[in-house]
Amino acid sequence: MQDAAQAGEPSAAQIAAALDGKTKPQGSLGRLEALAAQIAALQGRLVPKMKRAALTIFAADHGIAAAGVSAFPQDVTGQMVANFLAGGAAANVIAQSMDVPVTVVDCGVRTEPDGRPGLVSLRLGAGTANSLHGPAMAAADAEAALDNGLRYGAAIDADAVCFGEMGIANTSSATLLAHKLTGIPVAVLAGRGTGLDDEALMRKTVILERAAARTGRLSPRAALAEVGGFEIGTMAGAMLGAARKRRIVIVDGFIAGAAALLARALEPRVDRALIWSHRSAERGHGALLDHVSARPLFDFDMRLGEGTGALLAWPTVRAAAAIFRMASFADAGVTERR
Numbered sequence: 001m002q003d004a005a006q007a008g009e010p011s012a013a014q015i016a017a018a019l020d021g022k023t024k025p026q027g028s029l030g031r032l033e034a035l036a037a038q039i040a041a042l043q044g045r046l047v048p049k050m051k052r053a054a055l056t057i058f059a060a061d062h063g064i065a066a067a068g069v070s071a072f073p074q075d076v077t078g079q080m081v082a083n084f085l086a087g088g089a090a091a092n093v094i095a096q097s098m099d100v101p102v103t104v105v106d107c108g109v110r111t112e113p114d115g116r117p118g119l120v121s122l123r124l125g126a127g128t129a130n131s132l133h134g135p136a137m138a139a140a141d142a143e144a145a146l147d148n149g150l151r152y153g154a155a156i157d158a159d160a161v162c163f164g165e166m167g168i169a170n171t172s173s174a175t176l177l178a179h180k181l182t183g184i185p186v187a188v189l190a191g192r193g194t195g196l197d198d199e200a201l202m203r204k205t206v207i208l209e210r211a212a213a214r215t216g217r218l219s220p221r222a223a224l225a226e227v228g229g230f231e232i233g234t235m236a237g238a239m240l241g242a243a244r245k246r247r248i249v250i251v252d253g254f255i256a257g258a259a260a261l262l263a264r265a266l267e268p269r270v271d272r273a274l275i276w277s278h279r280s281a282e283r284g285h286g287a288l289l290d291h292v293s294a295r296p297l298f299d300f301d302m303r304l305g306e307g308t309g310a311l312l313a314w315p316t317v318r319a320a321a322a323i324f325r326m327a328s329f330a331d332a333g334v335t336e337r338r
């Protein structure tokens, strides 16, 4: 639902009229026009500013990794954090190709990364506990993750924020969180993650169904505490913080999608800031997107995370904002349709 425009800001009708007055057949830029309208409504101006994007990668470890739900060992989380800081990961090279700066936020990697430029510490511990046996984190840590994220997200100096994540076994935490928030069955949401084979996926599904059965219906905050992750909670808070400052939030894949579900559950108005970048190849992502009636911009069979999908959407978001700078029929002396 479109929010009512605030005093002095263009209404949805005024934004639509501005787009319709540009030198093109009405609606001919298709979904780019819908994106443009969303950006103008969020910023409350007819010529929105969309110059700078920034990527943040939220990283943390997950106790449920001990249940054998990932194809990779837990140490890879910390090793990849070092790789991000050295500039060697997929997210780094894609971001660099677009001049987008990268920040890594340590939300609770098992072994604390060495302080390096580009690293922000919002650590809540050395990873979560195994949610198969008990709560992943204390209620106070869930609250702290959201608060840390809120402050961090509000302080990012960019017109659009891309959020990615790193955390071995976090497709499991995202599956459980999305299940608790939406009621979509675990078996629909659980996927291959880093590359489980058929048998390992069956085992993962059984394990996650057991973990889900440990608790009943949960509030959003309780769901984060019971089955979530430090990086997922911090990212959800950052989505809220950035959206409150009227920044576009470009949502990445399955795990970021679960964080967005949490952010929406806490504050439905965040929706006006969210742009769902891509449909991940991770099994449950389609069901998650359908649940929020989101139609992502593209489907590249990607299933990496790190914010790689969000980054690829950035040039399209920037181009969408630019169409407000087109000449109108009147400005350019172009004859309008009969």
Ligand SMILES: Cc1cc2ncn([C@H]3O[C@H](COP(=O)(O)O)[C@@H](O)[C@H]3O)c2cc1C
Pocket: 069, 070, 071, 072, 076, 080, 165, 166, 167, 168, 169, 170, 171, 172, 192, 193, 194, 195, 304, 305, 306
């Ligand atoms: C080398 C490597 C780089 C990654 N970059 C993102 N992920 C992705 O895979 C993980 C989730 O999958 P699962 O739940 O199966 O562990 C997350 O860290 C996610 O960001 C990676 C995974 C690996 C192995």
Ligand SMILES: O=C(O)c1cccnc1
Pocket: 171, 192, 193, 194, 252, 253, 254, 255, 256, 280, 281, 282, 285, 302, 303, 304, 305, 306
């Ligand atoms: O869609 C994602 O974000 C994803 C999928 C698999 C593994 N890591 C991330």
